[in-house]
Amino acid sequence: MKGMSLIVKRVTRYTVGLILLFGIYIVAHGHLTPGGGFAGGIIIALSFIHMVLAFGKDEAKKNMPNKLISIGESAGALLFLAIGLVGIAGGFFFLNFFVNKGEPFHLLSAGTIPLCNIAIGLKVGTGLFAIFMALSLFRLAGKED
């Protein structure tokens, strides 16, 4: 697909970073405010899709190699599983192994919950962006849409 006009490209340069920062904020504060890993991960994916829609997929393919997307998704899934399997020696699954859970309402509290949110945000974000790239790169030969 082709990119859009010049105004859209100029504005996209500024808004892509803001949307990505907002997505990371929602993932990081998942245990204090509504949101969490899933909503934040989808917002991160939407920021990359925003860039692809504005600049066209040929230019986006240069900046985002395939390997990075697949490594990111697998790393997110394996990290989530690893957090769950930490307590397997004692017979626990998904044990919140932090003894000192910190003070409530602070950013560094609640044990493993922020770590799980980060793993899920990474996985969902890169996975949904991979779906979008697969759908947009698939083109019938001789049919431009």
Next chain:
Amino acid sequence: MPLLLMDMVLFLIGFYALIAKRNLIKKVIGFGIMEYAVNLFFILIGYKEGGEAPILSKIQGLGIYVDPLPQALILTSIVIGLGVTALMVALCIRIYQRYGTFDIAQIRRLKG
């Protein structure tokens, strides 16, 4: 209780689109509407009159809260619905590439 019955009517509208339309994308749309109806049903059951959102804050103590358990289950269901719809659309795109049409009556007749 009338709200729950109206929710069932929404489910039936989606079901009608799933079985009575010949276009594949209309069937996918009907599937999506059925999903909205089922998710809404669970959250309607867990509502408490005068309750607050289930997020604690420094200002108030333990008041009356809405049921957080159906919300946790439906959060999972919404994201899974997105994955299933993406897979269905990928299948539709492949079928269109193979047969040239979205009409299921013609897809049944064409052979190879």
Next chain:
Amino acid sequence: MLEFYVVMVFMILGALVAVELRGLLSSVITVGAVGLGLCVMFLLLRAPDLAITQLVVEILMLIVLIRATVGRGVSRIHCYSSFWIILSFALFSVVFLAASYMAIKELPNFGQALMSVSDFYIKNALTKTGAANIVASVILDFRAYDTLGEATVLFVSVMGVLALLRKKGRKAIDERDEPDC
């Protein structure tokens, strides 16, 4: 209570319009309006987590559906559904509504949830997990196994899409008119 009925009527009308419209692009956009109504309904029912998630999932679903239907569904052939399908659907809907009415009568009234299990979650979320968001502590600490299942389903669906749409297609068959019903 009135706002619930207003949003619900809006959603039902939007669903009816989305199902009966002729052009594919227009009906996809109307489904987006139904999803927005659902997001407002989640906000009115005091579920902000779900409202955020439903809004962004709706945006992504619209992008995926529009990608599949752009330029492929604007014919003008009128078609009719078979008579037997409509008759069986009418019979099924009568039976379904009667059965659901009898089942809904047994549930507690709207606005008086029982909450026999959730009392434990509400009382012990802050002391046992330290999180202020009770829904996050339920899905990531008390019931984390379900979240592992959800992560697996998302992973499999991403792999399925990537496996289906792998290489460029061959030359398409001549585009013929397709029905828009």
